[in-house]
Amino acid sequence: MHRTGFFDHLILLIGAFVMIAPVVVAFTTSTHTAAEISRSGLTLSIGNDFTATYGKVLTQQGGFTGKVTGLSMLMNSMILGIGFAVGKVALSMLAAYALVYFRFRLASLFFWIIFTTLLLPLEVRILPSYEVMHKLHLINTYAGLIVPLLASATGTFFFRQFFKSVPDELLEAARIDGAGPFKFFIDILVPLSRTMMSALFIIMFVYGWNQYLWPMLMTNDESFYTLVRGIKQILIVWVGSQLPDYNEAFAISVLAMVPPVLLVLVFQRWFIKGLTESDK
Amino acid sequence: MKRVQFDSKFLPYLFIAPQMAVIFIFFYWPSAEAIRSSFYLEDPFGFGSSFVGLANYTDVMKAPEYLGIARFTVIFTVLVTFFSLALGLLLAVKADHVIRGSTAYKTILISVYAIAPPVAGLIGMMFFDQHIGPFVRFAALFGWNMKVGLDYFDTAFAMVFVSVWKQIPYNFIFFLSGLQGIPVSVREAAAIDCRNGFRRFWTVTAPLLMPTSFFLLIINFTYSLFDTFGVIDVMVKDKAANNPITLVYKVYMDGFRGNDLGGSSAQSVILMIVVLVLTIFQFRFIERRVHYG
Numbered sequence: 001m002h003r004t005g006f007f008d009h010l011i012l013l014i015g016a017f018v019m020i021a022p023v024v025v026a027f028t029t030s031t032h033t034a035a036e037i038s039r040s041g042l043t044l045s046i047g048n049d050f051t052a053t054y055g056k057v058l059t060q061q062g063g064f065t066g067k068v069t070g071l072s073m074l075m076n077s078m079i080l081g082i083g084f085a086v087g088k089v090a091l092s093m094l095a096a097y098a099l100v101y102f103r104f105r106l107a108s109l110f111f112w113i114i115f116t117t118l119l120l121p122l123e124v125r126i127l128p129s130y131e132v133m134h135k136l137h138l139i140n141t142y143a144g145l146i147v148p149l150l151a152s153a154t155g156t157f158f159f160r161q162f163f164k165s166v167p168d169e170l171l172e173a174a175r176i177d178g179a180g181p182f183k184f185f186i187d188i189l190v191p192l193s194r195t196m197m198s199a200l201f202i203i204m205f206v207y208g209w210n211q212y213l214w215p216m217l218m219t220n221d222e223s224f225y226t227l228v229r230g231i232k233q234i235l236i237v238w239v240g241s242q243l244p245d246y247n248e249a250f251a252i253s254v255l256a257m258v259p260p261v262l263l264v265l266v267f268q269r270w271f272i273k274g275l276t277e278s279d280k
Numbered sequence: 281m282k283r284v285q286f287d288s289k290f291l292p293y294l295f296i297a298p299q300m301a302v303i304f305i306f307f308y309w310p311s312a313e314a315i316r317s318s319f320y321l322e323d324p325f326g327f328g329s330s331f332v333g334l335a336n337y338t339d340v341m342k343a344p345e346y347l348g349i350a351r352f353t354v355i356f357t358v359l360v361t362f363f364s365l366a367l368g369l370l371l372a373v374k375a376d377h378v379i380r381g382s383t384a385y386k387t388i389l390i391s392v393y394a395i396a397p398p399v400a401g402l403i404g405m406m407f408f409d410q411h412i413g414p415f416v417r418f419a420a421l422f423g424w425n426m427k428v429g430l431d432y433f434d435t436a437f438a439m440v441f442v443s444v445w446k447q448i449p450y451n452f453i454f455f456l457s458g459l460q461g462i463p464v465s466v467r468e469a470a471a472i473d474c475r476n477g478f479r480r481f482w483t484v485t486a487p488l489l490m491p492t493s494f495f496l497l498i499i500n501f502t503y504s505l506f507d508t509f510g511v512i513d514v515m516v517k518d519k520a521a522n523n524p525i526t527l528v529y530k531v532y533m534d535g536f537r538g539n540d541l542g543g544s545s546a547q548s549v550i551l552m553i554v555v556l557v558l559t560i561f562q563f564r565f566i567e568r569r570v571h572y573g
Contacts, residue, residue: 012374015374019448019449026406041412091299094295094296095296098291098294103286107292110300113300119556120552120555121506124555125314128545130536147302151303171284181288206393209396212398228399232398235402236517257396263394264390265390268390276457
């Protein structure tokens with residue numbers, strides 16, 4: 001139907017180049033020494049210092065207390081990403097189950113209470129959130145890092161939408177066979193939702209992994225730093241240094257982007273399905 | 281809603297309780313706290329606080345600095361939204377056309393989606409670096425002495441550039457799925473009736489994409505307002521002196537660097553109102569003009 005022109009491909013090639021080149025250059029440059037980078041700038045060639053730089057970034061103890069390494073930041077990023085994604089899937093599935101499959105008096109009130117959270121992103125209430133966390137003694141804890149991020153409704157709407165599309169006959173049949181609410185949920189709804197759960201998990205993992213502002217406020221103990229949070233530390237050291245550690249900064253960036261990017265690319269189909277069906 | 285539902289006195293409350301607890305403790309409590317403290321002047325040494333009415337708001341609104349930042353925020357938001365939507369749409373239309381290699385293009389174009397804004401900002405900073413940045417060298421060819429982090433305009437340029445780059449994949453994914461949702465029969469009928477591809481796009485495809493575009497418009501507004509925090513923080517590095525910053529960054533600076541709890545809260549509340557108005561606008565006005573195919 002369409003004639004595929006030369007220009008279509010040209011535009012796509014330019015687009016693809018502009019999108020991916022910085023990422024590739026970040027990696028290739030990270031394999032050179034800081035002095036080399038400072039002398040000859042960013043480069044597409046692969047240097048000889050891959051193992052040296054990455055080994056140093058992953059294992060060298062840095063920071064003021066010497067407690068933080070690349071590996072510990074990687075661990076914390078994993079904990080934040082997985083903890084947040086699992087929490088989100090669990091909380092929102094349960095809430096959506098209650099909203100769709102039960103008749104109860106406060107249902108519409110609850111729906112609106114959840115809906116309001118879509119209106120105000122975390123960024124506009126950071127300072128009071130910090131105060132609340134302080135009162136609850138949750139600064140520098142994993143719970144403080146993860147749980148407050150769960151206070152938003154996206155996941156609940158995602159599952160609500162999906163549950164509504166599940167045929168009513170399933171519930172009728174299950175009830176005739178004598179299945180109660182718990183049995184129906186675990187034996188029928190959860191298996192049916194597997195794809196949706198995976199899709200939401202991927203989106204939420206990326207969201208959690210990429211958090212910056214919240215970890216910055218919630219953690220001043222370096223042993224709780226995530227990779228993305230660690231970016232801030234690089235910059236603080238950077239200011240006023242003679243020869244900035246370009247290679248290490250690039251290496252940290254690469255470490256911070258590889259896991260979420262890989263996850264999205266490998267599970268591309270689920271991810272796109274989840275994304276385009278949840279937000280609308 | 282479902283025709284058949286469970287009847288249970290306490291089970292639904294049990295299932296919804298965890299979500300409600302989290303929302304009340306970490307959403308309603310801080311939000312209420314923000315509104316409350318926006319009417320108070322906190323003693324900087326921690327000796328209580330006194331009620332000052334709307335003084336925090338008038339102080340904020342009267343400061344020429346705040347108005348300048350508000351103006352920059354609007355310009356920044358419009359630029360980022362416009363360019364990331366336009367480029368996302370362009371690439372999606374092209375990717376929808378081609379058959380050969382479309383999967384490869386798609387994979388490459390969405391890969392940047394998963395990169396965190398501060399990481400994108402850091403990579404961007406390297407490209408705009410005084411010593412090693414290729415963009416700076418390129419600009420120098422045209423006599424543009426680019427000083428990102430020092431010069432107001434240059435920093436703003438880099439911020440917009442990186443923020444757009446980071447957001448293109450998101451818009452691309454949605455536009456592409458919107459385009460592929462247009463039925464083949466409609467496309468064929470349009471192709472028969474109108475031979476001019478450009479006109480066909482504006483008269484047939486664009487109206488059918490309106491729901492997607494409209495949804496993306498709001499998402500891109502919120503992205504530019506809030507999610508670009510990481511990009512800005514990396515570029516400005518806590519020194520707002522000569523650099524452009526957005527309103528959200530100002531809330532952070534005043535609250536955590538300046539210890540101005542009341543002023544920061546008043547700004548938070550102003551932002552809350554902006555977001556509320558945007559959302560209401562979304563539901564009341566724009567949606568009516570959108571064609572749902």
